[in-house]
Amino acid sequence: MAQAQTQAPTPASDNREILAEDLVQAVIARMADCEDARFKQVMASLVTHLHAFAKEIQLTPPEWMTAIQFLTATGQKCDEKRQEFILLSDTLGLSMQVVAIAQASGAAKVSSGPGTGTPLMGPTEATVQGPFYWEGAPELPLGSDLGTDVPGEPTYYHGRVTDTAGKPIAGCAMDVWSSDSEGFYDQQKGDDAPMQLRARFYTDANGNYHYWAIKPAMYPVPVDGPVGAMLTRLGRHPFRPGHMHKMLSAPGYQKLTTHIFVSDSKYLDSDAVFGVRNSLIVDFQAQPPGKAPDGRVMDSAYHTAHYDFRLARGA
């Protein structure tokens, strides 16, 4: 072609490009009109760390594309019973980081609260919610047995819910859920599988609760998705020690999401989601056949698991 090249150097006054070293500030500057100060703060920090990560490891275009495909597959693995992004957050320890931040902030509120003359104890420690919470579990009366027709050793769960000064909390909602003794949650048993080993109880007038279920087994987090592939490539095992999930809420108290862990379970030392807290490990005491604490007559051996919960005041 004889025609002259038209992309002559652009005059300096017409400089439109953003140099690599100015890119983070350019992205943040573009948020100038954001009216939500907290969202702006979060996104500015996110952009800063995201770019710092890419620069630190000199992320290549093919690696970037692998990450795009991984995140896409993670989102597409989610459905109403499966939350692969929570699993990703859990296995990278981010969920426990968020739990620890919230717990530290809650502890600060407790220690700065008004004195009552009664020694304050900290609230029960929190741990991850995990990917298997399922809204709408049945509300059942205290003493109900969730373990009917479920493989597993019968276990009697009992204890009390109080505030951090030891005052009982009546009518506290307690959501409980767990895997069965083979390590599977109801949500993993097929599209049409009904709810199992889930319920909401309410504490009685003295703050007490008791119910029957089974002794939960250690199990692998779901490994048939992108997160499982990531764990395999990292040389990590996918197992969690046996635990019973608990979510407690009562008006005027901070919501508590936690577990109790089975003290003789494997993987307490290497929980795939970093969720173990010493204060949440409970002895599941073996009991011979006979009359259980609630008067039920057991014709086989069973366990008792006792735990008292303490909630912090607050919204």
Add this chain to the structure above:
Amino acid sequence: MAQAQTQAPTPASDNREILAEDLVQAVIARMADCEDARFKQVMASLVTHLHAFAKEIQLTPPEWMTAIQFLTATGQKCDEKRQEFILLSDTLGLSMQVVAIAQASGAAKVSSGPGTGTPLMGPTEATVQGPFYWEGAPELPLGSDLGTDVPGEPTYYHGRVTDTAGKPIAGCAMDVWSSDSEGFYDQQKGDDAPMQLRARFYTDANGNYHYWAIKPAMYPVPVDGPVGAMLTRLGRHPFRPGHMHKMLSAPGYQKLTTHIFVSDSKYLDSDAVFGVRNSLIVDFQAQPPGKAPDGRVMDSAYHTAHYDFRLARGA
């Protein structure tokens, strides 16, 4: 209950929990058996920055859940024609960061290459691929018109592909794609819409290319998904200046993914994906009706857009 509490303090020798300040190192330590050194490096850096971000902004559990839901929705918005995670990366400037890292690494290779006696110029600058690349566009002969039946002003695209010393590259594959003059890509025109304004050309024996298409208009990135909601909440506009995508590949040369930008387009100063480079801005020269450079007789006004590409040697 009269029964004794069983969660007595765990002996120190039986300490299973990971303190918040040790969490990042614990997650990284769990990668000890990873056999892919690069993957381990990437993931360790990712975990470090992810936790630093959460701690810096004191991420709350509800904010964490918002993020989980956002990422899930982003993954679920993706399909074979839509890549919302690329759009997210683009709008946060991460894609251009990766482009800049790769370009810097490629430039280093060029400047350290063996001397040829001919002055070396840098390769053509890269920019984002964007979310609208669609594999399998038709291979067309040089001179083809992609703009038939598409709204827009006819434009004659032409130029040459050389190496960084100016030597022509024959048979270089050039993928091109763009929106129409109303700002829409074929992929946005419904599930059954055919490919439009896409093709693959090959340079001739002298490294030259020419084809007809339309002058692309500025347009908004797709705003009907999670990324659009994010931009709105950040107070950001979603517009990109008009541009024609180019992807060049030839054996023995580094693949180049770039655009040419329309010099009189709006938003060159605030591209929503931070992709503008001065060296990629091209004057679309207005031409009167008559005989075009390839001999075609135009009965209406049209544009010419000239750009020469330089590829760096390498894999």
